[in-house]
Amino acid sequence: MSVARVIVDVPSRDIDRPFDYTIPDRLSGWVEVGSRVAVPFGGRTLQGIVVGLTADPEFDRSRLKELIDVLDALPPLSAELVELGEWMSRRWVCPLTVALQAMLPSALKGKAEKYIALSYGQAWPAEELLADGGFRQLLEKGDPVKLSYLLQHYPHEADTIKRMLRSGALMETQKVEDRLSVRTVLTVFPGSEDVMRSGIAELGKRAPKQREALEYLLANPEPIPQQQLAEAVGTTIGTIKSLADKGWAEIRPVTEDRDPYAGRSFAPTKPMQLTPAQQGAYEPIAKAIQEERSEVFLLHGVTGSGKTEIYLQSIQTCLAMGKEAIVLVPEIALTPQMVERFKGRFGERVAVMHSRLSNGERYDEWRKIREGRAQVVVGARSAIFAPFGRIGLIVIDEEHETTYKQEESPKYHARDVAAERARLHGAAVVLGSATPSLETYSAAVGPYDKDTAAGRAWQPVYVPLPERVAARPLPKVSIVDMREELKLGNRAMFSRALAQAIEERLERQEQMVLLLNRRGYSTFVMCRSCGYTASCPHCDIALTYHRGSQNLRCHYCGYAEREPEVCPSCQSPHIRFFGTGTQKVEEALAQTFPGIRVIRMDVDTTTEKGSHEKWLTQFRERKADVLLGTQMVAKGLDFPHVTLVGVLAADSALKLPDFRSPERTFQLLTQVAGRAGRHELPGEVIIQTYEPEHPCIATVEHHDYAGFTEQELRHRRVLGYPPFGRLITLTLSHEQVPVLHTLGESFASKLRAKAEAEGVRQTVASGTGLSLEVLGPVPSPIPRLKDRYRYQCMVKYRGEVDAIGWTSAVLRELADAMKRSGVTASVDVDPQMML
């Protein structure tokens, strides 16, 4: 009798370790690593996940309690995913249960009782005929049977049942009244040909509709939903039911996958002949897949260079080996257009996962993957946990996107999880982007920093794709200095150049995309005359305006100054916080260009399910001249008639107090510029800015990724920001500030002491060698949330310093003190959002 090591689902640091339970005989066939179980814990019953089985428990067996129950017939996690979870919990300093729970579809987490049933259309498989007559008979009746009933009465059939679940002959469902359960449809199963013919004879000239329905079934002897049959012969459900009453057909509930793409047909596509450049990129990837080498590739291809076709053919190579592929795309890019490209090539083998699916729909897609009915998943961040067992390839499209980092715990980055999962599977990883993140880019091509490179778990192979397919030119980009416009008395939102370009498009009946970069809306102060913005003298980061205290603050180090009345640089009084909403732009467009047709896409107009798609379809059908929006219009869209892209307030995000702001601005501008002229018509891009000299804007003019990167990396190296130094932030929250102060100080001093004991230098900027510094505690950028104050410490370090391990050790040391005082702590390792 072995013992199960269980992680209970209480996300707290002080019980973040496995507890041992003995497995009663009746459950022994069911419990595996990855099983969800119920266990007694401190007088309560808790859910947990089995992370290990051992014959040799830490404590005397007789003192151990027994597992109460197994909650699913098949373990929802595999041993590999459990191992991945353990790695995540160390890598991102979170309790193991938090990492494990993140891998489960939410539909599974409820307490709903599980049922087992024979799958739709499945006869009892011949190779399972030896199975115990009892439970076979039970299931063949067609009704779902409670899992707990099977566990109790057929304890020795665990293997057979699990095997049949894995092969798809059986299926696991949830409570019938549960909205998340598998949906069933009443379906007509035609009787045998003889039976139906005799039915027709028996009916004679009576009941012509019944007769018609029988004739239909004779001609199409396939199970058909009752409703559909009624419609096909133009009759009522009652008529169909009477066929069953007379024994000519049978009506049974049948489960249906809630395929969110059902009813939409995807035109099948064939692999294209790759261009020589594409071929050169594809080959090393294909080789790694075939040799089952876990290698990471950075596919750096300009917009429109045909990256997607390379993904598709690499997936094909992977499938040909009988392996599976995961494709991650940013949530916002999961449009039907994107899905279509994968479904068009691989059809039914593709499962799709994104947050706009209901829990039930996600559960269906998840089961499709687990039961081997899909070999490709296209999804947002969490699809990285798809329950595949033989992964050959993981693609991350637009790898620089911030949506790949989860902002709640576990605060993982899908890129790192992909590299680790690929390592466990011997799979290739392709990171694709026209504007790779500086972390990924410098990991691939340098500049290397001896100390930084040592701390890196993976190093990608650089695969460039510098030209568009068919030698289509990149669009012409012009940068308009809005300070000049102001000098010439143009106070309008549109520069003369942009206004004229819009006018021309309207005349030629071509389409336009207008982007308003709304990130950082109203949080920064800027001079409209000279473009000055206030930044922190110690951190080189824009200061944030705080309405309450009317001062400007640095949330890294706590520096503060009063809101200026005139510009400190040019004395102009035109200094104020900056921000223009999309709605205002829409009004201005209507005023300036009477009759212009505008589709506005922003958070306000896209909350409804499907609205995103609706707008894009309308725009594609040329029902509007302008697609106006925020970030969401910049991603992956491909419209043949768009010949103008305009960017209003290109620099607004630059003012955000985040050292990545220039990088994000460059990426956004380059991406949105890539939307123009992707087809026959040439494209033009006009970027309006108050800071035309800023490298992240100036370099966009010539599509100069390398130029931007070089300048930005030089800057980051000096300041010790990623990729040269690394960061960890700790956010503490409590109702009272003094408590936060005390705990924040003890965190900082304990961590500093550890660094000192190891002989690590305590300043990071402008240095090399091992170093670690702790900034703060200071109030967080969001200083109060739900009546709790928030303080943060930032750890900045360089080189092979075990800052992550030390941070989690210090947090364990402080766990008691935090629990007593009611302080909650949240750690962000390699934070992406500094706000």
Ligand SMILES: Nc1ncnc2c1ncn2[C@@H]1O[C@H](COP(=O)(O)OP(=O)(O)OP(=O)(O)O)[C@@H](O)[C@H]1O
């Ligand atoms: N080998 C090829 N032969 C002909 N056309 C191709 C080939 N590869 C890709 N294309 C076409 O080129 C266009 C751009 O390709 P694709 O959208 O894959 O580029 P991308 O690099 O993914 O672009 P982005 O990053 O801007 O989304 C598409 O219309 C695609 O169908």
Ligand SMILES: [Zn+2]
């Ligand atoms: Zn000024």
Ligand SMILES: [Zn+2]
């Ligand atoms: Zn500062």
